Amino acid sequence: MSAQAPACQLLERQRDKYAALWVVGPPVDSWLIDQSAGVLSGDFAVLNEWKAKGKQARTPFDLAAGEPLGKEVVLFWPKAHQLGIWWLKWLCEQLPSGTPLEIVGEHQGGIKRVPKMLDELGMRWDKRDNARRCSLFATYTIALDSASDSAWQNIEALGLTLASHPGVFGHGKVDEGTLLMLESIEDSLPKKPLKVLDMGCGDGIVSAWLAQRGHLVTAVDISAFAIEACKRTLAENGLEGRVLCSDVFSALEEEQFDWIISNPPFHKERDISYGPSQRLISQAPEHLTTGGRLVIVANGFLPYPDHLQRAFQDFYTLADNRRFKVYGAIKPSR
Known part of the structure; x- marks a missing residue:
């Protein structure tokens, strides 16, 4: 297993004791696997790492609409900005409105663009932390005007x-x-x-x-x-x-x-x-x-x-x- 990912180091700094954390689109990271209850990913190699530790692992295409994940969800912002927007819209459709959602990512991976994008979608946000050349934002899911399928x-x-x-x-x-x-x-x-x-x-x-x-x-x-x-x-x-x-x-x-x-x-x-x-x-x-x-x-x-x-x-x-x-x-x- 490789060294801990910078975005995971930032999450580990938080005082929260995640009880049932679901991570979305994460890197493979041993601390994160141990800390989380499950993973949502489009990468089968990532899913297999979570499964190997006995954790839940799903793709967005094998979840029924509205199937519950829990109230602790962290989205790892991907390099492809349009994919990040798709994940965000999909989560807003999948989770009940008002579900807390954190978004974390590296500065070189485009996380600095997230606040403007959240503003455009009408999603209120707070900046929770900034270290390791990464940022962590907190927001809540809302009912959006445009569907994830429009991507x-x-x-x-x-x-x-x-x-x-x-x-x-x-x-x-x-x-x-x-x-x-x-x-x-x-x-x-x-x-x-x-x-x-x-x-x-x-x-x-x-x-x-x-x-x-x-x-x-x-x-x-x-x-x-x-x-x-x-x-x-x-x-x-x-x-x-x-x-x-x-x-x-x-x-x-x-x-x-x-x-x-x-x-x-x-x-x-x-x-x-x-x-x-x-x-x-x-x-x-x-x-x-x-x-x-x-x-x-x-x-x-x-x-x-x-x-x-x-x-x-x-x-x-x-x-x-x-x-x-x-x-x-x-x-x-x-």
């Missing part, structure tokens, strides 16, 4: 309608790298139905594009927001696919696919993290049929060629527009 946007791309949520990578736009990847495989993709895995499905553009061409799609992501977005995208286009929450291959056991396609993430909040993409590449051969293919797109500076060389002994470049590169690798026959 969802529909985007048109490649003849598809995509459901976009501020909790999903690239909210409100279509990723250039993903478009390059799909363009690069269009001519080489077999016409016969393939069993394809969309790893890190995001808003579901890859899954929908493949399903539209008759392929049997399994989409996985570690984000509950992405899982919900991908399901909505498939439904919006009248397409079918299996959508699962999974930390890379964790939910797939020994299942194999003809193709694995991915635009793997390399950021975790403000940090660069290669862990998931390294696991994707190194474990891909185990999840490909003989002659099966891995296709990934990446920023040109990322060190994926080395990983591909180790995992597959060989790889090739399908496309390169200077900003992004699309790599392919084939599982050899033994």
Whole structure:
């Protein structure tokens, strides 16, 4: 477990003895897990940390409307400001009006914008503390004029309608790298139905594009927001696919696919993290049929060629527009 997060240090300074604290969108922090009764998060890795300690752990999509959480709720303000606004509106819908709500976050993560945003929503607030380059605000839930569902946007791309949520990578736009990847495989993709895995499905553009061409799609992501977005995208286009929450291959056991396609993430909040993409590449051969293919797109500076060389002994470049590169690798026959 990493060192205590600054925002958690600020919470620990409070005189309150939280009796039944629910934390929303928090970092993984051992003190916070021990201190809290439960967690609400869109990140399945976070949920699993709380579950491992016997705590309650839920996504916002598996709670019934009005299902009680308790009267001690702390929202950790996310880097994505629009996601923070969504969480705030969702909490106002989920909790009875007048429920105390605290909001904590780091200054470099945008917490200083929260008072103005609360004013605009008509929510009274007090500043409770300020230390560790973090701030803590106290407010109360109210009935708001605009619904949290208004944060969802529909985007048109490649003849598809995509459901976009501020909790999903690239909210409100279509990723250039993903478009390059799909363009690069269009001519080489077999016409016969393939069993394809969309790893890190995001808003579901890859899954929908493949399903539209008759392929049997399994989409996985570690984000509950992405899982919900991908399901909505498939439904919006009248397409079918299996959508699962999974930390890379964790939910797939020994299942194999003809193709694995991915635009793997390399950021975790403000940090660069290669862990998931390294696991994707190194474990891909185990999840490909003989002659099966891995296709990934990446920023040109990322060190994926080395990983591909180790995992597959060989790889090739399908496309390169200077900003992004699309790599392919084939599982050899033994």
